[in-house]
Amino acid sequence: MATRKEVAARAGVSEATVSRVLNDVGPIKEETRQRVLQAAKHFNYAPNAIAQSFARGKSGNLGVVLPYVPGVHLFSTFYFSEMLSGIGAAAKERGYDLLLKFRSLETDNDYELLFQRQKVDACIILGARNTVEERESLVRLQAAKLPFCLIGQHYEELRCNTLDADHVQGSYLAVKYLLDQGHARIAFLNGSPAYSNSQDRLKGYLKALGERGIAFDERLYVEGNYSRTSGYQAAPYILEQQVDAVFAGNDRMAIGFMQKLRELGRGAGQDMAIVGYDNSDAAQFTEPPLTSVAVPFYEMGSLAAAKLLESIDANDEKEIFQEKLSTHLVIR
Amino acid sequence: MATRKEVAARAGVSEATVSRVLNDVGPIKEETRQRVLQAAKHFNYAPNAIAQSFARGKSGNLGVVLPYVPGVHLFSTFYFSEMLSGIGAAAKERGYDLLLKFRSLETDNDYELLFQRQKVDACIILGARNTVEERESLVRLQAAKLPFCLIGQHYEELRCNTLDADHVQGSYLAVKYLLDQGHARIAFLNGSPAYSNSQDRLKGYLKALGERGIAFDERLYVEGNYSRTSGYQAAPYILEQQVDAVFAGNDRMAIGFMQKLRELGRGAGQDMAIVGYDNSDAAQFTEPPLTSVAVPFYEMGSLAAAKLLESIDANDEKEIFQEKLSTHLVIR
DNA sequence: TTGTAGGCGTTATCAC
């Protein structure tokens, strides 16, 4: 593979001039420029990106941290897929490449390492949880002044770049809708409280109930893990509680719940109203179609990436951003 | 951020020794090793990955090229999601990071550039098409001895690393199933012939028909673009042909077709049999559930990555691999 | 067992 040296030799100029031409800096005689360009073309030369990163002290990569669970096909979940699409689009626009980091939840709890090694200029963290180790790791990250942004998770104690959807509002909308339809005993099938968005959903649920003066009945509150199976498994218990509606924290759980319903011979939508969350593709294919809270995952990803990259490109003092995009209910 | 120099100074050794300790090479006195480790810990030192790549001439990145279409949420398609999950898992196992490259179909037709810049040690190309530019670009890639692998696409003229599913077989199974069910006029809703897998599907379709002595009727052959919309739009024409079954090149098109069917008041599965392809999540949620050809996308991704990385890690002469994983029919 | 020193391919700061 040709290097700058060979190009310089062939063009009869110094290596510095080659760089100047290729980086389009400084004044250059048109004739020299042409000679260099031709020589470069002759060798099919392109600057070595790693050497460039090394010299510039910038990698040109935007890191994306994803939770990695062996055997679980992560991208197949609507949430991550959409988000990553958005991040990718925004990064591409700004000339950054995406470096994916799969983090094993048990072993890789050190976000710092990612940056210490300086393979990325900034980083977006997906699927962070509220555990002691993670919080501490994030505090260190911040102390080291490494630019990062959390999507879909926020901590009370930690003020850092954050992009999320307004899940309090989303859940409120969903539950209010069910109440408006005349349902009173509404079960809530939530995900793990280790995620702040689960907690937010609970707040929205409580808020909607509170407005109608309905007290929280803990028997109607069930925790799954956002998987279809957990929705499926929760169904028998929920049915025992004589509810007339179910609000699920995501579509997967809602779909699992509906499957069990059908197996038990109780068609969904007849004597039982169900509302999901995410408005994933699947929501429109179920029978009956699933009413669901639409979350702008793609926009969350692209906005987070845009803001983050913008802030590192303009290298003045970075302001912390904490944005919340709104959700809406898609009634089917 | 601390560098090796500072660590060396604090430990009272040379920089070379620091590297030796950290890379675990050569004989080192235990005491020295401890001093170095402590000094490293003191500064919270981790070697700069880019400098390392630079010195070693290896990036430690596995590139993944993805077609990029503005406005289309790529990862949301089962195909890419699953594949990328598989690639990611295999890369992680071998200590490689994933570098994603979104390729604009119109402008970025030069695969070479990716490698010339040497930001990746090897590359997996998804969504390659059979166009003049792409073929030429791939030929150059190969001539430059850059290790890459195509997934889901192969060319007659070009012998390169390839991993695919056996779509001839898959389509054959699907059509044979429909024939066995007693259907005779089977429409085929295929995707663009720019993808070799579309062509393979056609072969399978023809093979199954041929076995029963049924001649190809071009009125029953329709080309969509693998989107749900294209399935939806193709429906009226297909219905006009008085077919009793439809085989779709992927589930998305099958689902679009079914939607139109329902809108027209003709429930699927009643007077019209439908078989999809991919066995995506969505296939089980439709009403009625969709019979579909299961393709091991995840395994394709992980196997391709494994083989490719293996071949570059063992730096002897690389043998070209061309593998085809088998598919099976999931009857619902 | 450890130190010295050359090299990796750029960028960027000086001179001229």
Place this chain on the structure above:
DNA sequence: GTGATAACGCCTACAA
């Protein structure tokens, strides 16, 4: 306008 040249942080013979 252009050419030297010193970084950049690390790896790795080669010497000692």
